[in-house]
Amino acid sequence: MSQPSFQDFYPENVALCYGCGRLNEHGLHIQSYWDGEESVCTFYPKPYHTAIPGYVYGGLIASLIDCHSTGTAAAAAYRAEGREMDTLPAKRFVTASLHVDYVRPTPIEGPLALRSRVKDIKGRKIVVSTTLSVHSVVCARGEVVAVQLPDDWVPAL
Amino acid sequence: MSQPSFQDFYPENVALCYGCGRLNEHGLHIQSYWDGEESVCTFYPKPYHTAIPGYVYGGLIASLIDCHSTGTAAAAAYRAEGREMDTLPAKRFVTASLHVDYVRPTPIEGPLALRSRVKDIKGRKIVVSTTLSVHSVVCARGEVVAVQLPDDWVPAL
Numbered sequence: 001m002s003q004p005s006f007q008d009f010y011p012e013n014v015a016l017c018y019g020c021g022r023l024n025e026h027g028l029h030i031q032s033y034w035d036g037e038e039s040v041c042t043f044y045p046k047p048y049h050t051a052i053p054g055y056v057y058g059g060l061i062a063s064l065i066d067c068h069s070t071g072t073a074a075a076a077a078y079r080a081e082g083r084e085m086d087t088l089p090a091k092r093f094v095t096a097s098l099h100v101d102y103v104r105p106t107p108i109e110g111p112l113a114l115r116s117r118v119k120d121i122k123g124r125k126i127v128v129s130t131t132l133s134v135h136s137v138v139c140a141r142g143e144v145v146a147v148q149l150p151d152d153w154v155p156a157l
Numbered sequence: 158m159s160q161p162s163f164q165d166f167y168p169e170n171v172a173l174c175y176g177c178g179r180l181n182e183h184g185l186h187i188q189s190y191w192d193g194e195e196s197v198c199t200f201y202p203k204p205y206h207t208a209i210p211g212y213v214y215g216g217l218i219a220s221l222i223d224c225h226s227t228g229t230a231a232a233a234a235y236r237a238e239g240r241e242m243d244t245l246p247a248k249r250f251v252t253a254s255l256h257v258d259y260v261r262p263t264p265i266e267g268p269l270a271l272r273s274r275v276k277d278i279k280g281r282k283i284v285v286s287t288t289l290s291v292h293s294v295v296c297a298r299g300e301v302v303a304v305q306l307p308d309d310w311v312p313a314l
Contacts, residue, residue: 018206018214026205048183049175051251052306057175058252059220066216094208094262095215100255149209 005031006039006071009085014092019067030064032071032114039072041114049108056106061140065130066098068114069144073126076118077148093126093146106132106139124148162188163196163228166242171249171306176224187221189228189271196229198271206265213263218297222287223255225271226301230283233275234305250283250303263289263296281305 007020007030018027032041043064051057073093078085106112113133120127125147132140164177164187175184189198200221208214230250235242263269270290277284287299 014209016210017208019208019216021207024205024207026203046183048181050178050181051174051176052171052249053173057220058255059176059216059223062219062223062255062257063214063216066219092209095259097259098215098219098255098257100219102252102254105251 003033005033006075006085007031009090010092011090014090017067019063020071028060028063028067030067030071032068032075034075035115037117039068039075039116041068043112043114044110045108045112047108052105054105054108056108056110056112058100058102061102061106061112061132062098062100062142064112064114065100065132065140065142066095066144068116069098069128069130069142070095070146072116072118072128073144073146073148076121076126076128080121089151092149094149096125096145096147098142098144100140100142102140104137104139107134110134119143160190162190163232163242164188166247167231167249168247171247174224176220177228185217185220185224187224187228189225189232191232192272194274196225196232196273198225198228200269200271201267202265202269204265209262211262211265213265213267213269213296215257215259218259218263218269218289219255219257219299221269221271222257222289222297222299223252223301225273226255226285226287226299227252227303229273229275229285230301230303230305233278233283233285237278246308249306251306253282253302253304255299255301257297257299259297261294261296264291267291276300
């Protein structure tokens with residue numbers, strides 16, 4: 001997609017995440033976008049992201065759901081305030097809990113299509129539900145409880 | 158530790174997992190052992206396994222809990238039958254569901270100490286509970302429902 005992703009707006013000091021940080025040179029670099037009321041992310045696994053041969057490693061699936069959900073939570077928090085993601089103060093969410101149901105083995109050829117919906121916004125806590133599909137067949141379902149970092153919590157670089 | 162880990166006993170055709178396969182050259186190579194009734198695993202994150210700077214990426218934590226739990230489930234299934242892990246038929250478990258509560262940020266210096274207990278064995282389904290600690294401070298708790306692969310399910314290499 002040509003428009004910037006949620007993760008493109010993360011301030012530099014929180015853009016080093018292995019899953020979604022654009023500045024982590026070893027990372028997965030996942031990118032998330034709005035598609036109406038839902039958020040979407042497409043990911044192409046590497047051949048070594050395998051579990052049982054031919055299928056995607058469950059830890060990768062958990063990682064994708066995790067980062068796509070915290071990104072969605074951040075985007076939803078901006079949207080709830082009617083703000084663009086490039087405005088300050090920056091909002092960044094971390095994961096309080098993660099649940100994944102592995103519905104069926106996920107073919108490693110992919111592409112893995114994640115689609116999420118904000119289930120609940122309550123103060124600084126946002127619940128995000130996700131499906132992960134390959135060619136429209138749901139292979140995993142996830143739910144993340146994301147919590148907004150305090151505004152004055154600026155990590156050292 | 159000098160004794161072989163649970164993962165050292167995995168047959169070659171299921172030893173390619175990114176998280177725990179000894180034959181995956183890009184993988185995490187986690188190794189699990191019995192410590193009495195509990196299973197243990199120690200992992201040293203790489204500097205790039207970061208989330209917010211200074212802290213471990215939640216997807217890595219989920220991955221470690223996932224693979225250590227399925228390994229523990231396999232070891233427990235052998236033990237329940239009074240069999241050694243190098244005997245056939247091989248038992249291999251996959252993850253049906255994964256839940257992680259991130260209790261506090263996990264310092265990336267580590268080492269990450271995982272400690273698991275088999276909570277329930279019911280037929281081919283084993284539930285494993287895990288804590289992940291750094292210097293004895295619990296940073297995350299996990300629960301995995303692991304399901305044994307059918308004996309005749311031999312993946313292609």
